[in-house]
Amino acid sequence: MNLEFGRVALVVLFGILPIIGIAMGLRAPSLRSRIPIFIGIFAGFIPIVALYVPKAFLSGETGMSSRLDLWLIILAAFALLLGIVNVVQNSSRKIGRREKGWPYAVVLLTGLAVTGSFGIYGAVTGHGIGFMPDGSSTPFKWVEDRFFQPLQSTIFSLLAFFMASASFRAFRARNAEASILLVAAGLVMMGRVPLLEFLAAPIPPLHAAAASASQFLGKLTEWIMDTPNGAAQSGIIIGAALGAASMAIRVILGIERGYLGLGKGE
Amino acid sequence: MELGVVGTWIAALLTLACLSFLYKDNPFFRFAESLFAGVSLGYYVGITLNQTLMPNLWEPMRQNFGQNWDLLVPGLLGVILYMRYLPKFGWVSRYALAIYVTYYIGVDFTRRLHGEVLPQLGRAILPLSHFDSRTLVSAIFMLGVGSVLIYFFFSREQGPVTKRIARAGIWFLMISFGAAFGFTVMGRVALLIGRLNFLILQWIYPMLGIS
């Protein structure tokens, strides 16, 4: 049995301590929030401290931080599926009570059951969810290519229509700021595509002028993206990052507890 | 990718069902929407099981438990996460949730500082050791970053000087948002181009025998 310090320490911190905490929480409800927050401090600080403390037990390949990375990959997989339980509960309730739109809940659960079953089949048989050795599609990939991809692509493509409609009905230069926005948008839209060449296509004498103007607009667009846009985005990134970093410390130290469903003072 | 005749028809009909929403909400769109939601969730099941839980959790423990015994802990923590749906024992899931959230926030903390704040501040600093054409560009860049940061500083009421600087920040932001709109148009339309390309060239043309 591999009993490296890193692994044992992680098992004690995130395995044994929670078990003790759960046992204590069964008797003392006030500890049901305090002990998870206490354990969370370690989970938050290990990756931070590991970056600055080059000790093998912490930041080496067999250290606590490296092993914790592998653990949290597994935990992320469980977390991704968490919402499915909620959806199944709500859909089942809708079907059971014959609420408005219940047949669509049947469709949803059928899609979930069929696709999920093909995924489980792929895992159990070892065929996976991609291509078989002979190049044919597994059942999961068959559903993915013919149902999932067309549906996702088309639903997102509807945005193009609404955006065009909004451009016509809502995009107005009401004040100086909106005018700056409109002008920048117009210049970038003209600079990213050969719009002038397209408009000049039926008029051969204008081709050369259109090509030159298009090149100029392209360079202007690049400058707009590099300098004013780059500066604004840089400011946004710095501000957001500082805010996120300070929020991170608050969450790790247990000052912010909203993510556990707790309010202030709980 | 070749979908075959049946596959192409399924994909085409589902595409048309989704596009029918543009006319008005209708049962075909609602069917397609619900099917999309269900298939998406089933998709999550398939990929997490095949690509993470089997190779990273189950197989290492099955093949060499002595080396990987500690993976029992994240496995159990993952199961505990689902206890939030039990009314009486929902509080037990806080352990898994606390570890999950604080770990990723801890990783994010160093990422933000080393990957965002420091490099971006480095770019914004204007070297004055020599002057050339790039100095003007850098000056504009520095003005932009500084004015945007001042605009977003809400902890104190802005004075007459900072108000003017913040106004310049708004102008930089408006240029940025306008440019972003231009890019967004391209991004959204690209999806439509892809779908219409499929419908016309891979469904309608073969149906009509057009090569």
Place this chain on the structure above:
Amino acid sequence: MPGFIDRMLTLDRRWIFLFVLVSVATPIIYPIGLPVTTTGSTRAAFEYIEALKPGDVVWISFDYGPSSAPENDPMAEAIMRQCFTKKVRVLVSVFYPLGGLGLANSAVAKVTAEFPDLKYGEDYVNLGYKDGAAAVMHRLGDDISGPFPTDVNGRPIGEIPMMRGIHDIRQVKLVFTAATGIIGEWWITQVHSQFGTPIIIGPTAVSAPKYYAYLNAGQLLGMLGGMKGAAEYEKLLAGAHPELAKFYKTTRAFTATKGMDGQTVIHTVILAFIVLGNYAFFRARAAKKRGAA
């Protein structure tokens, strides 16, 4: 004219939708073949990969789904073709949970079929999808086999010949991430900042503006912004490697270059919408002022 514009402003939006549909469909039915000009950020990306040597390893991450496939698929395919032409070895991964794996599998199958001499496990490896992208990236500096103990089909990493010489991310010469959303940022702000790995990003057009900040700060080698970036790369690729031009000339296959025709038409349409809408707005405002006076 004024009455026409007023009628246009109150038009049922479904006519606008139909107009947009026709505008985008027409260049697909009647291709125009408009020229594509290249930009500095795309050229920088292209030249970096052109300078790589045979045997170098490039990591291509499919961090997008079907919702941005028309933009990102052409980029990823073009980069793969360039790598295989230059005998650069390719590692493929997926971090986008909703549909990225299927697109990666399809793209790898499509492009590798164009190079019959390629051997899986020696010239390219598909590591597949992994949850917890941030945790995976955090670990890549230590080793690749920890987060990816097997490839996409479950074959142990240790048994794959190509992976024997690649212990961690530092043996990778470049990461190209075709990304939608935040995963692309993580490659830059975590992998590049911690391990110094060069990154080229192919974001969707929606998220491309923010990556100019990273480009300016030297955190990115190059960028392929949206469908335009993909079209630029296709042009550069066909120019430098004429033997690859045949993959971009087929009538049915979708390429970014063909898509730019539709982009140009719709940009013209939307700009016309904006101009018309604002003309009517200013006319109405002027009439209101005159009425008030």
